[in-house]
Amino acid sequence: xxxxxxxxxxxxxxxxxxxxxxxxxxxxxxxxxxxxxxxxxxxxxxxxxxxxxxxxxxxxxxxxxxxxxxxxxxxxxxxxxxxxxxxxxxxxx
Amino acid sequence: xxxxxxxxxxxxxxxxxxxxxxxxxxxxxxxxxxxxxxxxxxxxxxxxxxxxxxxxxxxxxxxxxxxxxxxxxxxxxxxxxxxxxxxxxxxxxxxxxxxxxxxxxxxxxxxxxxxxxxxxxxxxxxxxxxxxxxxxxxxxxxxxxxxxxxxxxxxxxxxxxxxxxxxxxxxxxxxxxxxxxxxxxxxxxxxxxxxxxxxxxxxxxxxxxxxxxxxxxxxxxxxxxxxxxxxxxxxxxxxxxxxxxxxxxxxxxxxxxxxxxxxxxxxxxxxxxxxxxxxxxxxxxxxxxxxxxxxxxxxxxxxxxxxxxxxxxxxxxxxxxxxxxxxxxxxxxxxxxxxxxxxxxxxxxxxxxxxxxxxxxxxxxxxxxxxxxxxxxxxxxxxxxxxxxxxxxxxxxxxxxxxxxxxxxxxxxxxxxxxxxxxxxxxxxxxxxxxxxxxxxxxxxxxxxxxxxxxxxxxxxxxxxxxxxxxxxxxxxxxxxxxxxxxxxxxxxxx
Numbered sequence: 001x002x003x004x005x006x007x008x009x010x011x012x013x014x015x016x017x018x019x020x021x022x023x024x025x026x027x028x029x030x031x032x033x034x035x036x037x038x039x040x041x042x043x044x045x046x047x048x049x050x051x052x053x054x055x056x057x058x059x060x061x062x063x064x065x066x067x068x069x070x071x072x073x074x075x076x077x078x079x080x081x082x083x084x085x086x087x088x089x090x091x092x093x
Numbered sequence: 094x095x096x097x098x099x100x101x102x103x104x105x106x107x108x109x110x111x112x113x114x115x116x117x118x119x120x121x122x123x124x125x126x127x128x129x130x131x132x133x134x135x136x137x138x139x140x141x142x143x144x145x146x147x148x149x150x151x152x153x154x155x156x157x158x159x160x161x162x163x164x165x166x167x168x169x170x171x172x173x174x175x176x177x178x179x180x181x182x183x184x185x186x187x188x189x190x191x192x193x194x195x196x197x198x199x200x201x202x203x204x205x206x207x208x209x210x211x212x213x214x215x216x217x218x219x220x221x222x223x224x225x226x227x228x229x230x231x232x233x234x235x236x237x238x239x240x241x242x243x244x245x246x247x248x249x250x251x252x253x254x255x256x257x258x259x260x261x262x263x264x265x266x267x268x269x270x271x272x273x274x275x276x277x278x279x280x281x282x283x284x285x286x287x288x289x290x291x292x293x294x295x296x297x298x299x300x301x302x303x304x305x306x307x308x309x310x311x312x313x314x315x316x317x318x319x320x321x322x323x324x325x326x327x328x329x330x331x332x333x334x335x336x337x338x339x340x341x342x343x344x345x346x347x348x349x350x351x352x353x354x355x356x357x358x359x360x361x362x363x364x365x366x367x368x369x370x371x372x373x374x375x376x377x378x379x380x381x382x383x384x385x386x387x388x389x390x391x392x393x394x395x396x397x398x399x400x401x402x403x404x405x406x407x408x409x410x411x412x413x414x415x416x417x418x419x420x421x422x423x424x425x426x427x428x429x430x431x432x433x434x435x436x437x438x439x440x441x442x443x444x445x446x447x448x449x450x451x452x453x454x455x456x457x458x459x460x461x462x463x464x465x466x467x468x469x470x471x472x473x474x475x476x477x478x479x480x481x482x483x484x485x486x487x488x489x490x491x492x493x494x495x496x497x498x499x500x501x502x503x504x505x506x507x508x509x510x511x512x513x514x515x516x517x518x519x520x521x522x523x524x525x526x527x528x529x530x531x532x533x534x535x536x537x538x539x540x541x542x543x544x545x546x547x548x549x550x551x552x553x554x555x556x557x558x559x560x561x562x563x564x565x566x567x568x569x570x571x572x573x574x575x576x577x578x579x580x581x582x583x584x585x586x587x588x
Contacts, residue, residue: 009363013179013363013365015181052172052174052368052374053368053370053373053374055373057373058373058374058375058376059373059375059376059377060149060150060372060373061149061150061151061152061155062122062149062150062151062152063151063152064115064116064117064151064152064153065116065117065122066116066117066122066123066124067117067121067122067123067137068122069123069124069134069135069136069137070136070137070138070141071134072131072132072133072134075133075136075141075245076133083242084132084242085131085132085133085134085244086132086133086230086242086243086244087133087183087242087243087245088240088241088242088243089183089240089241089243090240090241091231091238091239091240091241092182092183092229092238092241
């Protein structure tokens with residue numbers, strides 16, 4: 001069961017502000033989702049290997065070959081907060 | 094005698110090494126050669142974490158991880174995969190780091206170090222692959238930071254994180270472990286330890302088998318010993334005053350040599366690891382035989398061979414194999430037919446000692462020349478030739494130069510800006526060993542001019558003999574052999 005505290009914690013982790021009313025609402029919704037998935041627990045899965053990936057594909061690699069990078073102006077084109085070629089953000093912590 | 098570990102110290106390490114010898118980053122084709130580049134010039138949509146991009150793993154990263162795993166005598170997983178570690182920090186543009194969680198590629202390895210009481214085994218819990226975050230530069234000091242500048246050139250650099258068991262019992266053992274570990278990695282040629290940020294260490298430490306504290310941000314292997322000595326002292330003081338050690342993370346301030354508590358967050362860390370759906374799992378155990386073939390002779394094996402093959406001491410062999418480039422240099426000198434024992438003394442004791450004294454780091458070796466850079470200023474470079482060492486060792490073995498003169502030659506080459514051979518330097522500086530009659534003459538003069546010292550020596554003051562030898566050296570401008578001069582003086586005075 002997901003509690004109100006769990007919802008608040010998840011909200012904090014995701015840096016989302018959640019109102020008192022929303023907390024209750026999300027708690028109920030999340031619990032109903034969990035309950036629905038809980039039906040899976042009823043299936044006997046002792047002898048079944050866990051599925052790690054739905055596509056049965058392994059070993060997808062690329063060779064160690066250099067490709068072109070983006071020019072600095074392009075990297076910074078979407079921000080107004082830049083200084084000396086870097087992204088500038090508020091101080092942390 | 095077994096080491097008693099009076100303070101019950103337990104140390105475990107987490108070491109990140111950057112695979113900076115690869116050409117490209119972990120999941121994209123951006124070049125890893127960013128160390129002298131302007132900010133944000135070595136990035137692309139993938140390592141900038143832009144939406145809709147798909148990471149594809151660099152095959153060489155997996156090969157390097159297997160190499161490291163085999164060198165650490167670890168097990169390579171049957172199946173291995175990536176996870177997302179979720180947290181918010183501006184150096185991490187995606188909001189998560191791609192790393193490995195419960196299926197690391199390497200587990201259960203070990204490294205044998207020279208411990209407090211002889212050979213000591215440090216267990217390797219695991220080693221896994223992960224991506225490096227970007228680099229943050231604070232505007233002003235960390236405490237008074239007005240803002241932060243982010244450079245994503247480092248973002249997506251391939252790392253291998255190695256976690257040890259808490260098997261080290263003193264800061265000295267921790268440093269020895271790191272030296273050995275770094276040595277092994279250099280042999281494997283997977284990383285250049287001289288580059289900034291190539292190796293970063295976090296340490297877990299406890300005393301009296303109590304609560305452990307994590308010390309972060311140890312950037313050098315010299316720093317680890319200082320950080321741990323401080324932290325152990327701090328914990329012992331807390332306990333002596335009747336306090337309790339709390340489990341926490343502390344930050345090592347290298348400048349001040351202290352560890353500082355990083356205020357514990359009210360919320361416990363919660364990374365919500367989950368499988369990285371963009372990357373396929375890996376089954377790579379069948380690569381092992383081929384990779385094994387490419388493994389070089391590792392430090393312990395090389396050391397044993399050096400003792401056997403060249404008849405040198407364990408101490409010399411240890412020192413010569415502490416850097417693969419130095420070991421190769423030494424072997425090239427020996428291959429020229431010089432006496433390997435004499436070559437070992439001049440390479441391991443004098444040459445290496447003079448390098449350390451000058452803060453020079455060995456940075457290259459091409460079969461004929463060994464190169465070094467200054468630890469604090471990579472622009473300061475110099476080199477030394479195999480042929481130079483060979484010539485010098487021969488001149489010394491043949492008795493043509495004194496040991497003092499040979500040291501002078503090495504110093505001159507290390508401090509010099511133009512390339513010169515030992516013979517040139519010896520000629521220019523007049524360092525050839527003085528002819529015997531010249532020394533005899535100097536001895537006679539020294540005795541005649543220093544009657545008081547002679548009296549003191551005959552009266553039993555051993556020190557006065559050193560003074561007389563010094564006078565002879567001075568008269569011969571250092572070209573006399575000190576041992577010969579001493580013998581001559583003693584002989585002269587006894588008669």
